[in-house]
Amino acid sequence: MLEVSDVRKEFGGLVAVDDVSFEIDDGEIVGLIGPNGAGKTTLFNTITRVLTPEEGSSIRFNGQDLLEVKTHEVAQLGLVRTFQIVRVFNEMTVLENAIAGATFGTTESIDRETARDRAMESLEFLGLAEHAEMDAGALPLAQKKQLEMARVLAADPNLIMLDEIASGLTPNEVAELSESIERIRDERGISVFWIEHIMDAIMGTVDRLLVLQSGELIADGTPEEIRDDDAVVEAYLGSAV
Numbered sequence: 001m002l003e004v005s006d007v008r009k010e011f012g013g014l015v016a017v018d019d020v021s022f023e024i025d026d027g028e029i030v031g032l033i034g035p036n037g038a039g040k041t042t043l044f045n046t047i048t049r050v051l052t053p054e055e056g057s058s059i060r061f062n063g064q065d066l067l068e069v070k071t072h073e074v075a076q077l078g079l080v081r082t083f084q085i086v087r088v089f090n091e092m093t094v095l096e097n098a099i100a101g102a103t104f105g106t107t108e109s110i111d112r113e114t115a116r117d118r119a120m121e122s123l124e125f126l127g128l129a130e131h132a133e134m135d136a137g138a139l140p141l142a143q144k145k146q147l148e149m150a151r152v153l154a155a156d157p158n159l160i161m162l163d164e165i166a167s168g169l170t171p172n173e174v175a176e177l178s179e180s181i182e183r184i185r186d187e188r189g190i191s192v193f194w195i196e197h198i199m200d201a202i203m204g205t206v207d208r209l210l211v212l213q214s215g216e217l218i219a220d221g222t223p224e225e226i227r228d229d230d231a232v233v234e235a236y237l238g239s240a241v
């Protein structure tokens, strides 16, 4: 589904993403971990075309060359993301936020009613329907995060990319969010690519983990393989697991 080959991104003299290659298959949940400043968000930004990678990089999504498409077209192809900082539109209602997702995620011009139906359905799926008419700004953080997921879901994606969506949540809230992510894959068949620092959240949910350190991909394996990988433990996990 997603094929990333030799992706490189430099900022002046700094190599933020250093010739990274990997694939994500249909229906997979793949985690991306690594220390602060490892290049995780930069990698997301190059894949979603917020940033343009260096010459020689290749990113294909469902056979389409993403380097040939514009930023706003990426979502229309079925690849939709969240940002590291919560980006809910506080002055809009919960439903209006979800409608925004439904509207941006499509090339066809959908009518209001279809957008509203898709939005409402996503809110129901994530347990937010009863708050539909509330201002999104009034939601507690955990529900804002669920709303961010409802918004990407309303865009009818094939692959969603989540940048530290669990940060700032209590362990119980993290568990609920992980469950939502699993349901999105299991019941909707949507693939997930997920950056997270909270190991408990990600280890129990993902099929596979990628580890980035100083821009380099140092490991790609199942959670069990990653836990036993000496280089990863030394670089990042330490005594965390």
Ligand SMILES: Nc1ncnc2c1ncn2[C@@H]1O[C@H](COP(=O)(O)OP(=O)(O)OP(=O)(O)O)[C@@H](O)[C@H]1O
Pocket (backbone or CB within 6 Å): 011, 014, 016, 034, 035, 036, 037, 038, 039, 040, 041, 042, 043, 084
């Ligand atoms: N727009 C930019 N201009 C210059 N340097 C940047 C820019 N964005 C990121 N960097 C640098 O690139 C490196 C990778 O940053 P990035 O934000 O991708 O890391 P990260 O793995 O997402 O970290 P965190 O876990 O803290 O979110 C860092 O050294 C950062 O300072």
Ligand SMILES: [Mg+2]
Pocket (backbone or CB within 6 Å): 040, 041, 042, 084
């Ligand atoms: Mg980041």
